[in-house]
Amino acid sequence: MGNPVQSSAPPAESLTVRDNRTGKIYTIPITNNTVPATAFKAMAAPRKPGEREENETDKGLRVADKGFLNTAVIQSTITYIDGEAGVLRYRGYPIEQLALHSSHLETAYLLLYGQLPTRDQFRLFEKEVMHHSAVHADAETFFRSFRYDAHPMAMLTSAFAYLGSYYSEANPSLQGQTLYTRSTKAALENMDKQIYRIIGKATTLAAMAYRVRQGRDFVIPPPGLSYTSQFLYLMDHMGQEDYKPSPVLAKALDVLFLLHADHELNASCTTVLQTGSSLVDPYSAVAAGCASLYGPLHGGANEAVIRMLISIGKPENVPAFLDAVKRREKVLSGFGHRVYKTSDPRSFIIRRTADEVFKVAGKDELLETAMALHDAAIKDDFFVSRRLAPNVDFWSGLIYRAMGFPLDFFPVLFAVPRVVGWLAHWRQMMMQQGGVKIWRPRQVYVGAGKRDYVPVEQREAVRGLKVEPAAIPHSGISKRTELADYKGKSKL
Structure with missing residues (x-):
């Protein structure tokens, strides 16, 4: 898709970016409503006094997108x-x-x-x-x-x-x-x-x-x-x-x-x-x-739906469960989707399929609870405002069950x-044209800067579960072996 270029008359299908650190203006082409992330690598700036070298400011901008919320990694026709x-x-x-x-x-x-x-x-x-x-x-x-x-x-x-x-x-x-x-x-x-x-x-x-x-x-x-x-x-x-x-x-x-x-x-x-x-x-x-x-x-996820319905039990328990969800004490499974912000189109098809299965296999005992949960959630402003509509997993688990x-x-x-x-x-x-390139995402390093090795007898212990391995209590044969004496046993 090309690299950014300085331009006084940028084309209509482009993005103009001004880097306020340097005053430079860049024109990035837009193709199929996308801009190339590599274009930002040209937007380098001198490191400020005292700035971490790990920021790599002088090597160009990186695009941070935790969890791939808005990053296209491939062109597809599927x-x-x-x-x-x-x-x-x-x-x-x-x-x-x-x-x-x-x-x-x-x-x-x-x-x-x-x-x-x-x-x-x-x-x-x-x-x-x-x-x-x-x-x-x-x-x-x-x-x-x-x-x-x-x-x-x-x-x-x-x-x-x-x-x-x-x-x-x-x-x-x-x-x-x-x-x-x-x-x-x-x-x-x-x-x-x-x-x-x-x-x-x-x-x-x-x-x-x-x-x-x-x-x-x-x-x-x-x-x-x-x-x-x-x-x-x-x-x-x-x-x-x-x-x-x-x-x-x-x-x-x-x-x-x-x-x-x-x-x-x-x-x-x-x-x-x-x-x-x-x-x-x-x-x-x-x-x-x-x-x-x-x-x-x-x-x-569909397994989680069934476990949720089992935990709810009867339809009359649905209001209390939804109140617990609102208090973040419970998790509502089978509603909402990473991509769909409205109803999952597959959920309607599965609902019809469920009816056919129930005709021959009998209605699942959790169906009434599921229906009560479904009807209550889609009418509740708390879930509607958060676009938490039923997804494909809500009904598929009931069919499999x-x-x-x-x-x-x-x-x-x-x-x-x-x-x-x-x-x-x-x-x-x-x-794909051009062959296959190995996928290698970038990271934003925020760890320690350069530091020198310290001999073990000069180190001070750093405590806490997040920064040291946990000590796990042992039982059974491991505990008995720890109490035993044998050649080569560690003295630690």
């Missing part, structure tokens, strides 16, 4: 969000239309390749994805190595990284760093093969994480089922003949997967791109995305469809 208007579009298509007419795998094709497929194109894509749903027999040993009570997200995160060890042709560290950045037929075919594998095996790995927790044998993916029907089969089949999962539940899961497939540069997608910018293999990048999604501020999924499996049900969005953004970055 997903558009207007948080003020409550708009979500995949490749230009409104999410409402896709949820009504499309399917998760068709939408996956759209996100990955930019267009809705023809019937033949989709047939090929679906065939390849489903063909790659089977995993190596060694995967059973891998999953059995986890503790009986291991969290399924921990297993899934590890499984994606483990999966990459099987495919040396997918690893730029082994095949050369231009493995995916070359725009050749062979490079694109290799990239697509890894995409088929990851999307196809995502449900299988998730189902294996589920079944190992249930103490069940693993199931081979059957032919002839849809993506979500096969997922339900892999989780639930216990040897029954001609077992077919409920079409209502499979359809509901498909809609939920479609809605969760992508959401622009959220925390997990950004993690995938940050990791992928080192040109690591896509399996490792997806594993990093899973680790990010694991957090309660991201993929664990009605389907019989355990709470700690909810993040897995988020991760499985989200691999599609991660891969779409990863593919786009690998193919």
Whole structure:
């Protein structure tokens, strides 16, 4: 986008900045309503007497943006969000239309390749994805190595990284760093093969994480089922003949997967791109995305909604709970969003989907509490003025609970469809003009200035939890060992 230049007649599509420290005037071009952050590096000034050298004033301005509140790190053609208007579009298509007419795998094709497929194109894509749903027999040993009570997200995160060890042709560290950045037929075919594998095996790995927790044998993916029907089969089949999962539940899961497939540069997608910018293999990048999604501020939000509703209990307890939220004694989960400042467009679609599930699975006992909380919060000026409207997590947790999924499996049900969005953004970055540059954010250093090393006997202790490691009390074998005497025992 260019560097700033001094100009007496700046173009209309530009930003004029006067640096009052030096009196210099800079003209910064505006492209697609953005200005290049690197333009500010030219705005250097002499250091003032006594100023910290760590400010690097003479090396140009840095742009501080804690938490990436207004920093664009990549150009994308995939997903558009207007948080003020409550708009979500995949490749230009409104999410409402896709949820009504499309399917998760068709939408996956759209996100990955930019267009809705023809019937033949989709047939090929679906065939390849489903063909790659089977995993190596060694995967059973891998999953059995986890503790009986291991969290399924921990297993899934590890499984994606483990999966990459099987495919040396997918690893730029082994095949050369231009493995995916070359725009050749062979490079694109290799990239697509890894995409088929990851999307196809995502449900299988998730189902294996589920079944190992249930103490069940693993199931081979059957032919002839849809993506979500096969997922339900892999989780639930216990040897029954001609077992077919409920079409209502499979359809509901498909809609939920479609809605969760992508959401622009959220925390997990950004993690995938940050990791992928080192040109690591896509399996490792997806594993990093899973680790990010694991957090309660991201993929664990729908689980938090259910725990909140359980803690509220009955509908008559809602007013007292909301009063506690206003006093900052409680946390309101499932309302508000980092991007959306009005209603989350996905929440309306999920609400309709919930009704379909409740018809066959029965109403969740927490539904009346959820409805009471929903109705009270959207009419309360305290929450309305803060733009805290229901988001996608408020209803999805109720659907998953009605389907019989355990709470700690909810993040897995988020991760499985989200691999599609991660891969779409990863593919786009690998193919971008100019190649891939490793992401390396700047920091604002406010720590100590230069100081000299002090020998240990001359140091004074600095006390406090924030500046020294905590002493942890031990019990059991550790305590008994501390009381024992043995050769080489530390005298500290």
